[in-house]
Amino acid sequence: MTNRFQNRVVIVTGGTSGIGLATAKAFVAEGAWVFITGRRQQALDAAVKEIGGGVVGVQGDMGILADIDRLYDTVQQKHSQIDVVFANAGGGEFAALGAITEEHYQSTFDTNVKGVLFTVQKALPLLRDGAAIVLTSSTTSISGTPAFSVYSATKAAIRNFARNWILDLKDRRIRVNAISPGVTDTAGLNELFGSGDQAEGTKNYLAGLIPAGRIGKPEEIAKAVLFLASDDASFVNGVELFVDGGQVQI
Structure with missing residues (x-):
């Protein structure tokens, strides 16, 4: 393990499980x-507790602006600047076109789009x-999924945030990149697929569609995030990095 981020200040929203926790x-x-x-x-x-030292937890819903303010107020109590923001908080549920409600639309866009926008701003x-x-x-940003259109639309918006924000922030040399995980073995995925045997069956089916022959691990996504956040990626800006075992490349 290197010390690429020694004494750097990093924000990870949605950091209690899955990809966020691993990162x-x-x-x-x-x-x-x-x-x-x-x-x-x-x-x-x-x-x-699981992470150990070097971490501070701030309770909040990133779709609520006051909670985002409280996050940065907490950071300012300990540090004068931030080096990395990983705007990761998000989620979604299945809903076919005819079953989409205003509440489903609003809650998904509030968390996945509004939350990311104001977390960064x-x-x-x-x-x-x-x-x-x-x-x-x-990967849903470019690949259709039945009954997942609202979530997919939010992730397409996130990808386009990266394209546009690199122009807004170019004078400050702040890089903005998007990570696009494929099917990844997380608790959230199990809940989405119904948990238990049903979830395992769905994951096994999806693994058969992935050239790598398996679904991803949160730790694998985390390594890609750290690359994009590090000086190793100093000339990588505005990209969408797929970490999906090749699923959307075929």
Whole structure:
């Protein structure tokens, strides 16, 4: 393990499980000071305990602007600047076109689009020049999925945030990239697929569609996030990096 992020300040929203938790662990292991967010205090406390030192948990829903303000108020109590923002908080549920409700639309866009937008915007006064921003998109940004159109639309929006924000932030040399995971073995995925044997059966089916022959691990996505956030990616800007075992490349 290197010390690429020694004493750097990193924000990971949605850091209590899955990709967010794995990424927070990876940043801490490489010397960073990490702030994670989560909506449920119990899950947040458990994640902080699992990660160990070098992490602060801030309870909040990133779709609520006051909660984002509280996150950055907490950061300012300990640090004068931020080096990396991983805007990862998000989620979604299946709903076919004829079953989409206003509440489904609003809650998905609030979390996945509004939350990412204002997580990044409100970080700007604290972000150092030359900082890195990584946004969580999805393979659904370019690949259709039945009954998943609202979620997919939010992830397409995230990908286009990266394209546009590199122009808004070019004078400050702040890089913005999007990570697009494929099917990844997380608790959230199990819930989406119905949990238990049903979830395992769906994951096995999807693994057969992936050239790599399996679904991804959160730790594999985390490694890609750290690459995009690191100086190793100093000339990588505005890209969508697919970490999907080749699924959407065929």
